[in-house]
Amino acid sequence: MTAQRIDGKALAARLQETVAARTAGLGATQGLRPGLAVVLVGSDPASQVYVRSKRRRTAEAGMQSFAHELPEDTGEAALLELIARLNTDPAVHGVLVQLPLPAHIDPMRVLAAIDPAKDVDGFHVVNAGRLATGQPGLVPCTPLGCMMLLRERHADLSGLHAVVLGRSNIVGKPMAQLLLAENCTVTVVHSRSRDLPMLCRQADILVAAVGRPELVRGDWIRPGATVIDVGINRVVRPDGTARLIGDVAFDEAAAVAGAITPVPGGVGPMTIACLLANTLIASCRQAGLPDPDLTPAPGA
Numbered sequence: 001m002t003a004q005r006i007d008g009k010a011l012a013a014r015l016q017e018t019v020a021a022r023t024a025g026l027g028a029t030q031g032l033r034p035g036l037a038v039v040l041v042g043s044d045p046a047s048q049v050y051v052r053s054k055r056r057r058t059a060e061a062g063m064q065s066f067a068h069e070l071p072e073d074t075g076e077a078a079l080l081e082l083i084a085r086l087n088t089d090p091a092v093h094g095v096l097v098q099l100p101l102p103a104h105i106d107p108m109r110v111l112a113a114i115d116p117a118k119d120v121d122g123f124h125v126v127n128a129g130r131l132a133t134g135q136p137g138l139v140p141c142t143p144l145g146c147m148m149l150l151r152e153r154h155a156d157l158s159g160l161h162a163v164v165l166g167r168s169n170i171v172g173k174p175m176a177q178l179l180l181a182e183n184c185t186v187t188v189v190h191s192r193s194r195d196l197p198m199l200c201r202q203a204d205i206l207v208a209a210v211g212r213p214e215l216v217r218g219d220w221i222r223p224g225a226t227v228i229d230v231g232i233n234r235v236v237r238p239d240g241t242a243r244l245i246g247d248v249a250f251d252e253a254a255a256v257a258g259a260i261t262p263v264p265g266g267v268g269p270m271t272i273a274c275l276l277a278n279t280l281i282a283s284c285r286q287a288g289l290p291d292p293d294l295t296p297a298p299g300a
């Protein structure tokens with residue numbers, strides 16, 4: 001392997017350390033304890049893993065964690081009523097509804113019901129619009145974490161060609177906006193793009209966020225490029241055991257890239273650390289306080 005391994009687990013731990021320190025300071029100086037409400041509808045196994053992790057990390061950071069678990073057959077109206085209550089609860093500063101939702105519930109309607117000031121996922125159209133127009137808002141956790149991972153390798157992204165593979169509302173589109181804001185030249189490619197390998201080979205920075213296991217091969221990568229793998233694909237081995245793999249064929253890619261994030265241990269942990277950061281930011285803004293300095297604690 002020639003590529004530098006960008007350690008998301010270590011960076012997430014550093015960020016969480018900073019968030020915990022700022023949270024303690026907030027409690028001591030303002031008597032304010034940030035609160036995060038996590039809503040899970042149904043019993044999707046992967047969602048249960050992520051929600052458990054979010055709740056644990058929230059408590060570890062010294063924040064209040066409010067768990068709401070609703071049955072799979074919960075009606076959209078009942079979910080919207082819960083969100084309305086969380087929007088007005090002064091102990092709750094962040095609200096997130098774990099995705100995906102059951103098929104009978106409209107996610108766009110649910111996400112639109114969250115108070116934008118408490119939208120710590122950054123999925124609300126108000127926050128998406130603020131990001132698109134360069135205004136302060138809450139930024140989606142995964143793209144925010146990807147930018148922090150990139151800064152581990154690039155002090156300045158200006159003029160670099162970034163290719164974002166995927167155009168989802170929760171990763172691809174906000175990722176392109178964040179890279180543009182750092183003066184990258186940004187290309188967004190997707191399932192309808194022609195000649196994906198050629199387009200990806202143009203990238204100094206390649207962000208893979210399509211949800212297709214090992215789609216990106218080693219020969220799709222420009223030698224020395226930085227690869228950020230957002231994929232979280234659960235695949236079952238012939239012996240029946242499950243494993244997590246990314247959207248990038250890691251071994252092939254690591255032989256060509258200059259730096260790469262692993263799966264697991266890359267973007268995933270940063271998603272949760274940035275959720276805590278967003279919750280802290282939201283609580284400060286709701287209290288009329290300046291945004292906290294969340295520069296991750298120095299590494300070893």
Ligand SMILES: Nc1nc2c(c(=O)[nH]1)N[C@@H](CN(C=O)c1ccc(C(=O)N[C@@H](CCC(=O)O)C(=O)O)cc1)CN2
Nearest residue numbers: 050096097098099100121141232264265266268269271
């Ligand atoms: N409301 C939201 N729903 C979903 C989001 C989100 O940001 N907000 N993102 C994904 C899932 N996700 C967070 O919810 C998430 C995925 C993966 C990880 C993570 O730490 N993965 C670990 C491995 C953990 C495992 O064994 O699966 C890793 O990559 O190292 C954290 C959060 C969709 N839904």
